[in-house]
Amino acid sequence: MASVWGPRVDRPHLSPPDELVASAIGGDPQAMKELIESSYSSLYRFLFFLSGSEPLSQDLAQDTLLKAMESLPRLKEPSKYRSWLNTMAKNLFLDHLKAKKNQDHENWDDESTVTSFKSQSLQEDEQQDILLIRDTLQKLNPDYRSLLILVDMEGASYIEAAEALGISESALRSKLHRARQEFLSLYKKSATF
Amino acid sequence: MNKPTAEERSLEQTSKDLMRPAAKLAVSAPPFLAQRILAQLETNKQQRKQVTWWRWAALLSPAVSLVLVLGLLNFNLSTQDPLSHEEANFTALTDRAYAVRVELEEVETIGAQRVQILLPEGVAFFSRDYPELAEKNSLELELDPSLNLEALPFVISSSHEGIKRVLIRFFDSDSNLVDEKSVSIHFKSSSEAKKKG
Numbered sequence: 001m002a003s004v005w006g007p008r009v010d011r012p013h014l015s016p017p018d019e020l021v022a023s024a025i026g027g028d029p030q031a032m033k034e035l036i037e038s039s040y041s042s043l044y045r046f047l048f049f050l051s052g053s054e055p056l057s058q059d060l061a062q063d064t065l066l067k068a069m070e071s072l073p074r075l076k077e078p079s080k081y082r083s084w085l086n087t088m089a090k091n092l093f094l095d096h097l098k099a100k101k102n103q104d105h106e107n108w109d110d111e112s113t114v115t116s117f118k119s120q121s122l123q124e125d126e127q128q129d130i131l132l133i134r135d136t137l138q139k140l141n142p143d144y145r146s147l148l149i150l151v152d153m154e155g156a157s158y159i160e161a162a163e164a165l166g167i168s169e170s171a172l173r174s175k176l177h178r179a180r181q182e183f184l185s186l187y188k189k190s191a192t193f
Numbered sequence: 194m195n196k197p198t199a200e201e202r203s204l205e206q207t208s209k210d211l212m213r214p215a216a217k218l219a220v221s222a223p224p225f226l227a228q229r230i231l232a233q234l235e236t237n238k239q240q241r242k243q244v245t246w247w248r249w250a251a252l253l254s255p256a257v258s259l260v261l262v263l264g265l266l267n268f269n270l271s272t273q274d275p276l277s278h279e280e281a282n283f284t285a286l287t288d289r290a291y292a293v294r295v296e297l298e299e300v301e302t303i304g305a306q307r308v309q310i311l312l313p314e315g316v317a318f319f320s321r322d323y324p325e326l327a328e329k330n331s332l333e334l335e336l337d338p339s340l341n342l343e344a345l346p347f348v349i350s351s352s353h354e355g356i357k358r359v360l361i362r363f364f365d366s367d368s369n370l371v372d373e374k375s376v377s378i379h380f381k382s383s384s385e386a387k388k389k390g
Contacts, residue, residue, distance in 0.1 A: 033227040040222035129214035153212040180208040
């Protein structure tokens with residue numbers, strides 16, 4: 001049955017409609033279900049490149065969505081849902097790091113264990129590109145990583161990204177510039193090997 | 194805010210171009226994820242009610258001087274203080290903890306889903322395990338039938354003398370007041386009580 005919110009398609013780089021978020025905030029179970037399903041892909045992607053680990057990304061994505069649905073009544077502006085969700089995801093990841101005292105490049109997967117590659121039938125060169133991006137990002141600190149994922153990968157606006165990271169827009173711009181410089185430098189080194 | 198320089202714009206574009214393959218990593222939510230999350234939400238909600246109840250039950254301190262038993266529809270009256278110009282249901286001492294027990298036999302009959310206890314000035318909830326409850330002048334609890342509560346106990350103490358009226362209110366699922374009971378307790382200081390012998 002077609003959803004009242006439109007066909008169920010993955011919406012990379014797009015926020016769920018405000019009406020859907022508002023209904024979910026109001027406790028509509030169907031809207032909450034739609035919101036969970038439409039949020040998962042970009043949330044998983046954010047966490048995959050943030051954590052570098054597929055199993056951890058899956059766990060954290062589910063934890064984030066559970067926490068988000070519990071906290072939805074506290075979200076006053078539906079339009080801020082995506083940045084709010086990303087903030088929650090990032091904080092859960094950082095909590096995980098503190099709790100496990102892991103190095104953040106631990107649990108790297110090679111292409112044979114990233115099952116989502118197989119489910120999407122990605123070509124080998126596409127897989128290599130994705131792994132190179134992931135591996136390069138893991139060499140950056142989590143703040144830079146989050147910035148690059150949100151803005152350059154997910155297409156978040158500067159305002160959205162600043163809200164998600166709890167910094168001003170001007171601080172975000174300068175941080176983003178440094179993050180890009182560092183990322184490109186590391187990427188070029190990795191790509192030449 | 195200053196406009197981005199040419200270098201900044203170039204860097205931005207290069208970074209975004211390099212990140213583009215990452216967008217191909219698009220996965221669908223695992224099967225039944227939404228159902229599992231919504232089921233977990235419901236479980237967590239039920240557990241919170243349980244925790245709230247046990248926190249409430251911790252109000253029943255073993256240091257009880259007197260048990261004041263209130264039936265939902267009837268009061269058990271103790272001896273009234275003849276010197277009081279206002280009738281009190283019970284007499285008690287200041288700075289001593291007293292357990293109040295509200296029978297809940299009739300709650301389903303009146304459709305009560307939530308109970309609220311309001312304390313007057315000078316009277317506080319008493320709990321050794323949760324001393325912070327003393328700062329509250331009201332407490333609420335959802336009456337979940339699955340908890341099979343026969344009675345609602347709480348412990349109070351008054352630092353002030355005089356007749357104090359504790360209100361117990363019952364609300365239905367729409368937050369309508371369906372019943373209200375009160376108990377008046379005449380608190381006296383122990384020195385005053387000794388004078389009267």
